[in-house]
Amino acid sequence: MDTDFIKATYIATRPDRDPEELAENIAREQSLELTRSLIPEPIAERLLGRILSVTELDAQHWQLELRYPAELASGQVGQLLHLVYGNVSFYPRIRLVDLALSETLLAALPGPAAGIPGIRAWTGIDDRALLMTVLKPRGSDPADLARLAERFAGAGGDIVKDDQNLVEREIGEFRKRITLCSEAIDNASQKSGHQCLYLPHVAGSGSHLHHQLDHVAQLGLGGVVMCPWVVGLETAATAAREHGLMWLAHPAVAGVFTEAADHGIATPVLLGTLVRLAGADISIFPGSGGRITSHHASDEAATCAALAGPLGTLRPSLPCTGGGKTLEQAPEIARQYGPDCAVLVGGDLIGRGEGLESAVRDTVARFGSVSGGTGTVSPG
Amino acid sequence: MDTDFIKATYIATRPDRDPEELAENIAREQSLELTRSLIPEPIAERLLGRILSVTELDAQHWQLELRYPAELASGQVGQLLHLVYGNVSFYPRIRLVDLALSETLLAALPGPAAGIPGIRAWTGIDDRALLMTVLKPRGSDPADLARLAERFAGAGGDIVKDDQNLVEREIGEFRKRITLCSEAIDNASQKSGHQCLYLPHVAGSGSHLHHQLDHVAQLGLGGVVMCPWVVGLETAATAAREHGLMWLAHPAVAGVFTEAADHGIATPVLLGTLVRLAGADISIFPGSGGRITSHHASDEAATCAALAGPLGTLRPSLPCTGGGKTLEQAPEIARQYGPDCAVLVGGDLIGRGEGLESAVRDTVARFGSVSGGTGTVSPG
Numbered sequence A, B: 001m002d003t004d005f006i007k008a009t010y011i012a013t014r015p016d017r018d019p020e021e022l023a024e025n026i027a028r029e030q031s032l033e034l035t036r037s038l039i040p041e042p043i044a045e046r047l048l049g050r051i052l053s054v055t056e057l058d059a060q061h062w063q064l065e066l067r068y069p070a071e072l073a074s075g076q077v078g079q080l081l082h083l084v085y086g087n088v089s090f091y092p093r094i095r096l097v098d099l100a101l102s103e104t105l106l107a108a109l110p111g112p113a114a115g116i117p118g119i120r121a122w123t124g125i126d127d128r129a130l131l132m133t134v135l136k137p138r139g140s141d142p143a144d145l146a147r148l149a150e151r152f153a154g155a156g157g158d159i160v161k162d163d164q165n166l167v168e169r170e171i172g173e174f175r176k177r178i179t180l181c182s183e184a185i186d187n188a189s190q191k192s193g194h195q196c197l198y199l200p201h202v203a204g205s206g207s208h209l210h211h212q213l214d215h216v217a218q219l220g221l222g223g224v225v226m227c228p229w230v231v232g233l234e235t236a237a238t239a240a241r242e243h244g245l246m247w248l249a250h251p252a253v254a255g256v257f258t259e260a261a262d263h264g265i266a267t268p269v270l271l272g273t274l275v276r277l278a279g280a281d282i283s284i285f286p287g288s289g290g291r292i293t294s295h296h297a298s299d300e301a302a303t304c305a306a307l308a309g310p311l312g313t314l315r316p317s318l319p320c321t322g323g324g325k326t327l328e329q330a331p332e333i334a335r336q337y338g339p340d341c342a343v344l345v346g347g348d349l350i351g352r353g354e355g356l357e358s359a360v361r362d363t364v365a366r367f368g369s370v371s372g373g374t375g376t377v378s379p380g
Helices: A019-031 A041-047 A077-085 A103-108 A115-123 A142-154 A171-192 A206-218 A233-239 A267-277 A297-308 A330-337 A353-369 B019-031 B041-047 B077-085 B103-108 B115-123 B142-154 B171-192 B206-218 B233-239 B267-277 B297-308 B330-337 B353-369
Strands: A005-013 A050-056 A061-069 A094-101 A130-135 A159-162 A197-199 A223-226 A246-249 A282-286 A318-322 A342-344 B005-013 B050-056 B061-069 B094-101 B130-135 B159-162 B197-199 B223-226 B246-249 B282-286 B318-322 B342-344
Touching: A005 A019, A005 A077, A019 A050, A019 A061, A019 A077, A077 A094, A077 A233, A077 A267, A094 A103, A094 A267, A115 A197, A115 A246, A115 A318, A130 A142, A130 A353, A142 A159, A142 A171, A142 A353, A159 A171, A171 A197, A171 A206, A197 A223, A197 A246, A206 A223, A206 A233, A206 B233, A233 A246, A233 B206, A233 B233, A267 A282, A267 A297, A282 A297, A297 A318, A318 A330, A330 A342, A330 A353, B005 B019, B005 B077, B019 B050, B019 B061, B019 B077, B077 B094, B077 B233, B077 B267, B094 B103, B094 B267, B115 B197, B115 B246, B115 B318, B130 B142, B130 B353, B142 B159, B142 B171, B142 B353, B159 B171, B171 B197, B171 B206, B197 B223, B197 B246, B206 B223, B206 B233, B233 B246, B267 B282, B267 B297, B282 B297, B297 B318, B318 B330, B330 B342, B330 B353
Parallel strands: A130 A159, A130 A342, A159 A197, A223 A246, A246 A282, A282 A318, A318 A342, B130 B159, B130 B342, B159 B197, B223 B246, B246 B282, B282 B318, B318 B342
Antiparallel strands: A005 A061, A005 A094, A050 A061, B005 B061, B005 B094, B050 B061
């Protein structure tokens, strides 16, 4: 067995067959998908998935540790996803809970082109958590969205993202809106002396997607928002990079993977490891305490670690907790997560009306006062 | 309210709040994602999702019928998926079970470029179910895969697809393999007088994906296999079409949507309606009785109807049942589904050894003898 491998750990809940047999079935299903007797020995030797361990955890749960040859990922994060959870997604009660890759494979996958260092370099903020807001609702006059962006940036906010509902069918309308927002943020940043990062949402596919990315790059913006579970993780992994842009991964639709108790892929693997391997510079995940709270909210610390902790020589992705957080919650979140995180506050900030600027200034100041703190959720 | 709309029907199991409130929350979350009081009235009037009905089905289940303005799909099947199941994927126990679109929106989405008529025109088989096989395992010498393809095609098999594990990192290797297989199938088809359709698997993203599609088109092949839940439904919707190719949607990873009892998206909507809207000419879904059997196997008839039944002016997609079917099962499946289906037999066919040709001839003959039968699962 060579040293270039993928180790996948699954939890089987109330296994529907003998756990050893189940482990062998999954290893074969995911690697070569053929009856064992029909696989020629040299191919089995080189490419068949193997069992590392089968462990009873309790009366209902078994842990299955499998090892696949790295070659099967074909150097693509999409095929990696396919390899570890393609057909097995139709098996009952099998959840992928951990994923470890050899150094060679880690080096072959994209990983963030910029990551936390790139975002800190762009914003000039090197020692505290970052405050992010979102431009919404869809249907607004672009000038109104630009005004919201300008007020946030002018008050010292760090990152403005488009709502993932903001999509134009006509590229001209997209250009008009993001040009307005970009100019507004630039003006505000020049006045405040603090460069706010604006991330427009790009959607669609083929040439339409690339025209949007082209325009974002032409405006000199730093990056974009993409929904990898809508446009495809594999597509997201290369689209922004081909235009020299950073990208933020929005978790829309990802709940189908993460939210079941005994099926799917655990949040730290999906919105942590896989999204980081795909090169997301920022990953939003729903933490606890907001309008949207993951069923597995206790995974927060592990998700942060998967995004920003050691992973071969890959740059760290910036963890961002979202899902309807309030300004009041933000400093406590920053304290818990440590400085290497972003907190997304949308509706609660928009709802401040005339008090928006002071709320931003106050929150950022409170982030500052906790920088370097001993974050209990910090992946450090 | 205008007439251009999307009607989404959800089942809420043990709703975590008052069902009327839950319906309002989902309608708002999915459309404008903002506190109601912060949405300006003209925008709410035009773009806010609305409740059509909230119905108690039994002590545990409520049916929520919502209506979204078609404008929110932005003419993209990816944004349609996002609209009907983006953030709500993180809500507990909400399953999308039905999706109906206005005629205007149906006309704006891709739909199959060829569909069943195109596949029948290619193969020259206009009155019976089609037999499909798969080239595997990965790691085989391309000449061995070509020989398997040639034997199947020479015996009168209808469609050969690549295994979705077949991926080359180097475009040259991809070209070499599919050229060999294509030539072998052409030779066999010329001898047998029956044109077998060869669908190579294309994977990856960006220019790498398009180089593969380019080469498939240059060889004069009819189409490709893509995994829309890996490369992205939105990406799949345009990639093959941009090269004038048909495409088969493989369901890898889709089990995260379909297999939960009370969460995700029902198979007829996901592997039926959505995949057809995205333009898949063939959709594979795991039916019952094979190695992989969906938890919701009783959805088979509805999935066939969603793929091949009336849907605006969209061409029908060919339903294909897979998941480890045997040759022995195939004629009975064709009888149940009616003539407008394909049956995928992989390992069982490869395992026939010297008897492969006679098994193919026999199965196709038995398909023929049931053509025009009164299929009980036929979407007619």
